[in-house]
Amino acid sequence: xxxxxxxxxxxxxxxxxxxxxxxxxxxxxxxxxxxxxxxxxxxxxxxxxxxxxxxxxxxxxxxxxxxxxxxxxxxxxxxxxxxxxxxxxxxxxxxxxxxxxxxxxxxxxxxxxxxxxxxxxxxxxxxxxxxxxxxxxxxxxxxxxxxxxxxxxxxxxxxxxxxxxxxxxxxxxxxxxxxxxxxxxxxxxxxxxxxxxxxxxxxxxxxxxxxxxxxxxxxxxxxxxxxxxxxxxxxxxxxxxxxxxxxxxxxxxxxxxxxxxxxxxxxxxxxxxxxxxxxxxxxxxxxxxxxxxxxxxxxxxxxxxxxxxxxxxxxxxxxxxxxxxxxxxxxxxxxxxxxxxxxxxxxxxxxxxxxxxxxxxxxxxxxxxxxxxxxxxxxxxxxxxxxxxxxxxxxxxxxxxxxxxxxxxxxxxxxxxxxxxxxxxxxxxxxxxxxxxxxxxxxxxxxxxxxxxxxxxxxxxxxxxxxxxxxxxxxxxxxxxxxxxxxxxxxxxxxxxxxxxxxxxxxxxxxxxxxxxxxxxxxxxxxxxxxxxxxxxxxxxxxxxxxxxxxxxxxxxxxxxxxxxxxxxxxxxxxxxxxxxxxxxxxxxxxxxxxxxxxxxxxxxxxxxxxxxxxxxxxxxxxxxxxxxxxxxxxxxxxxxxxxxxxxxxxxxxxxxxxxxxxxxxxxxxxxxxxxxxxxxxxxxxxxxxxxxxxxxxxxxxxxxxxxxxxxxxxxxxxxxxx
Amino acid sequence: xxxxxxxxxxxxxxxxxxxxxxxxxxxxxxxxxxxxxxxxxxxxxxxxxxxxxxxxxxxxxxxxxxxxxxxxxxxxxxxxxxxxxxxxxxxxxxxxxxxxxxxxxxxxxxxxxxxxxxxxxxxxxxxxxxxxxxxxxxxxxxxxxxxxxxxxxxxxxxxx
Numbered sequence: 087x088x089x090x091x092x093x094x095x096x097x098x099x100x101x102x103x104x105x106x107x108x109x110x111x112x113x114x115x116x117x118x119x120x121x122x123x124x125x126x127x128x129x130x131x132x133x134x135x136x137x138x139x140x141x142x143x144x145x146x147x148x149x150x151x152x153x154x155x156x157x158x159x160x161x162x163x164x165x166x167x168x169x170x171x172x173x174x175x176x177x178x179x180x181x182x183x184x185x186x187x188x189x190x191x192x193x194x195x196x197x198x199x200x201x202x203x204x205x206x207x208x209x210x211x212x213x214x215x216x217x218x219x220x221x222x223x224x225x226x227x228x229x230x231x232x233x234x235x236x237x238x239x240x241x242x243x244x245x246x247x248x249x250x251x252x253x254x255x256x257x258x259x260x261x262x263x264x265x266x267x268x269x270x271x272x273x274x275x276x277x278x279x280x281x282x283x284x285x286x287x288x289x290x291x292x293x294x295x296x297x298x299x300x301x302x303x304x305x306x307x308x309x310x311x312x313x314x315x316x317x318x319x320x321x322x323x324x325x326x327x328x329x330x331x332x333x334x335x336x337x338x339x340x341x342x343x344x345x346x347x348x349x350x351x352x353x354x355x356x357x358x359x360x361x362x363x364x365x366x367x368x369x370x371x372x373x374x375x376x377x378x379x380x381x382x383x384x385x386x387x388x389x390x391x392x393x394x395x396x397x398x399x400x401x402x403x404x405x406x407x408x409x410x411x412x413x414x415x416x417x418x419x420x421x422x423x424x425x426x427x428x429x430x431x432x433x434x435x436x437x438x439x440x441x442x443x444x445x446x447x448x449x450x451x452x453x454x455x456x457x458x459x460x461x462x463x464x465x466x467x468x469x470x471x472x473x474x475x476x477x478x479x480x481x482x483x484x485x486x487x488x489x490x491x492x493x494x495x496x497x498x499x500x501x502x503x504x505x506x507x508x509x510x511x512x513x514x515x516x517x518x519x520x521x522x523x524x525x526x527x528x529x530x531x532x533x534x535x536x537x538x539x540x541x542x543x544x545x546x547x548x549x550x551x552x553x554x555x556x557x558x559x560x561x562x563x564x565x566x567x568x569x570x571x572x573x574x575x576x577x578x579x580x581x582x583x584x585x586x587x588x589x590x591x592x593x594x595x596x597x598x599x600x601x602x603x604x605x606x607x608x609x610x611x612x613x614x615x616x617x618x619x620x621x622x623x624x625x626x627x628x629x630x631x632x633x634x635x636x637x638x639x640x641x642x643x644x645x646x647x648x649x650x651x652x653x654x655x656x657x658x659x660x661x662x663x664x665x666x667x668x669x670x671x672x673x674x675x676x677x678x679x680x681x682x683x684x685x686x687x688x689x690x691x692x693x694x695x696x697x698x699x700x701x702x703x704x705x706x707x708x709x710x711x712x713x714x715x716x717x718x719x720x721x722x723x724x725x726x727x728x729x730x731x732x733x734x735x736x737x738x739x740x741x742x743x744x745x746x747x748x749x750x751x752x753x754x755x756x757x758x759x760x761x762x763x764x765x766x767x768x769x770x771x772x773x774x775x776x777x778x779x780x781x782x783x784x785x786x787x788x789x790x791x792x793x794x795x796x797x798x799x800x801x802x803x804x805x806x807x808x809x
Numbered sequence: 810x811x812x813x814x815x816x817x818x819x820x821x822x823x824x825x826x827x828x829x830x831x832x833x834x835x836x837x838x839x840x841x842x843x844x845x846x847x848x849x850x851x852x853x854x855x856x857x858x859x860x861x862x863x864x865x866x867x868x869x870x871x872x873x874x875x876x877x878x879x880x881x882x883x884x885x886x887x888x889x890x891x892x893x894x895x896x897x898x899x900x901x902x903x904x905x906x907x908x909x910x911x912x913x914x915x916x917x918x919x920x921x922x923x924x925x926x927x928x929x930x931x932x933x934x935x936x937x938x939x940x941x942x943x944x945x946x947x948x949x950x951x952x953x954x955x956x957x958x959x960x961x962x963x964x965x966x967x968x969x
């Protein structure tokens with residue numbers, strides 16, 4: 087629970103956890119009107135696992151605070167953070183719409199654990215879907231309070247009042263007005279939302295559904311936007327830690343005298359941490375390189391090629407996620423049966439901002455500025471590491487320079503916090519690029535095996551799907567297949583000890599990139615076996631009207647030319663579902679038959695994500711997904727030898743560049759009558775399969791392993807048989 | 810050995826006492842309080858630390874101070890004049906040409922360097938000259954569009 091949450095409850099006289107005066111509350115919030123909203127069922131459901139994980143009570147107090155200040159400005163306090171996904175804009179839009187104020191009148195206070203209500207973290211494309219509804223309820227309640235106050239002030243019945251841009255007026259006498267600022271002045275009203283607010287219906291939206299530019303854009307183009315590494319504190323020192331050469335290495339001997347000899351450098355130990363400190367970041371880098379250490383590294387005979395057999399071998403028995411009909415009967419009904427194994431390597435998050443944190447410890451309190459997707463879990467982690475109560479830790483997330491699921495573990499922030507406590511000075515820990523590649527929680531390598539059959543009329547008769555370490559997200563197929571089984575081994579993508587040689591974790595749409603690559607590649611394999619055009623083949627096997635519409639929109643906008651693959655055109659299509667959003671992608675590729683190099687020429691993506699809050703923001707996310715997806719599809723793969731990570735920077739680990747940029751077209755399917763769905767991840771899941779299918783269409787090469795490097799494509803191009 | 814090094818930084822003469830082999834990036838960020846120039850890799854691969862030195866695009870993480878002495882350095886903080894955004898900055902805002910924003914200063918400085926040399930680049934020239942500046946969020950499409958629109962705006966501004 088945040089400090090504000092506790093003091094809010096106390097102010098309302100609800101189970102006061104500590105004696106906090108009304109004065110204290112007002113110091114925190116100032117005057118005005120404050121509304122808090124409790125978790126709705128959906129939110130409770132999604133947060134339940136986190137609650138267990140962090141052994142912390144779900145804050146059954148609130149998920150959102152909305153304040154209308156005495157100056158008429160609206161503040162939104164949310165535990166979510168901004169890392170480029172644009173919720174700093176879309177949440178403000180939702181709030182502005184319900185309150186009937188301009189977006190410019192809304193201030194967002196994000197992720198500060200002292201000020202904002204508890205939140206599990208920003209990931210899973212959940213902010214808009216799950217946080218949006220309670221925020222709107224809070225805003226609607228605040229509007230009701232303001233209207234009640236206005237009714238008294240204007241001496242006009244509530245039902246005769248309307249609001250425009252933060253000004254309440256008498257509908258029968260529009261000159262008779264009172265502003266939110268005037269209404270909030272001198273008020274000390276706190277409400278907990280305990281009844282259903284009357285939410286605006288879609289047709290009344292004036293701000294939601296309209297495009298808004300990013301609210302953080304000016305700060306980001308002028309260099310004013312602060313990231314964790316830009317925080318400066320008096321007396322701050324920069325720390326670099328002694329790092330092992332490989333995961334699992336044990337320190338045998340260490341000699342830090344070389345580092346200590348560097349002018350201005352000092353060495354501290356805190357338990358297992360050996361850190362070099364210096365007043366400058368380059369000074370500390372020079373010094374840490376002079377620490378001599380000997381390590382014992384256990385042998386492990388695994389690399390990026392042998393990992394797949396290993397994974398299948400160590401996988402636990404699978405969980406059946408879904409099954410129906412009779413697979414044996416399905417195979418018997420097939421005119422062609424096709425089996426294949428699909429492989430996907432480890433992928434790095436590689437945000438341009440490496441993990442960074444500044445920590446300051448004074449008077450028993452610790453403040454941490456960290457690049458993190460999970461400020462509240464970090465508060466708990468830091469309290470535990472420092473041996474102090476949670477309320478003595480404050481996490482302040484500045485702008486986050488890219489997360490993609492990678493900034494959820496907070497190792498760097500704990501390192502900074504421990505060193506700050508140990509030295510009594512503010513400490514900055516900013517990982518080098520090599521540290522970023524080493525400690526990254528890679529997207530796990532995974533294997534998918536599919537055995538399927540196609541029968542009369544191009545109908546898929548059987549579908550037997552097993553995924554190893556890609557988890558359940560995106561594993562279940564959505565075609566109308568009478569006999570089918572989907573197995574995930576294990577059900578989640580996390581493997582136990584002995585599975586992966588290093589840490590793995592969530593990477594933008596966890597598991598779904600792999601699952602969609604496998605499923606949609608195999609659908610095309612079946613289409614080719616049946617001699618049917620891939621779009622037509624999908625249409626024949628789909629009954630879901632939403633997915634059919636996505637398929638039609640994608641193919642139509644692309645200008646799909648019906649033909650059996652390989653047609654030589656280089657067109658490919660793939661469909662998928664992620665975070666409640668249905669997505670389709672058609673691509674055109676150019677494959678160099680001599681080198682195997684793939685260039686994506688054009689991408690046309692359509693998605694049905696329900697009500698779109700900010701079409702501009704949603705489009706940006708789609709474009710980002712499509713561009714980022716080129717990397718995992720074509721080049722990105724972490725190479726390793728045993729527990730040693732061989733890629734340490736962008737020279738060998740290639741991420742998408744300007745020269746790769748295809749023409750990109752995005753379509754948001756109109757579904758404003760449906761609740762909003764996720765937007766930050768869905769469009770990335772279809773990139774691999776659409777390209778794989780297009781490569782097959784171009785040159786007849788079916789590539790079963792991502793990334794589809796030039797070598798792998800070349801090896802898959804069928805050799806011409808001499809006639 | 811520390812030396813006194815003078816150079817022009819964002820149109821003002823600046824003097825620092827520093828080791829001549831320190832990289833400009835760190836002097837900007839830690840001595841001069843200009844944190845808009847970012848550290849992304851420290852090896853010259855990502856372009857987050859891009860600045861202009863005598864009008865040329867340079868990686869400040871690879872540029873020692875002794876090469877900066879007497880030079881004219883412009884960082885992202887030095888582009889806006891009298892509170893008015895530079896046309897490239899304005900175009901980035903208008904096109905939402907960023908997500909997390911961490912690579913943005915480097916992108917903008919690289920684009921400014923390109924336009925200073927070649928005020929009317931083709932799309933291919935833009936792609937070529939931006940190729941070594943990395944963006945992980947995938948804002949590439951909008952960055953290119955923003956640069957094209959800055960070219961357009963500048964052309965209109967120059968012509969009577």
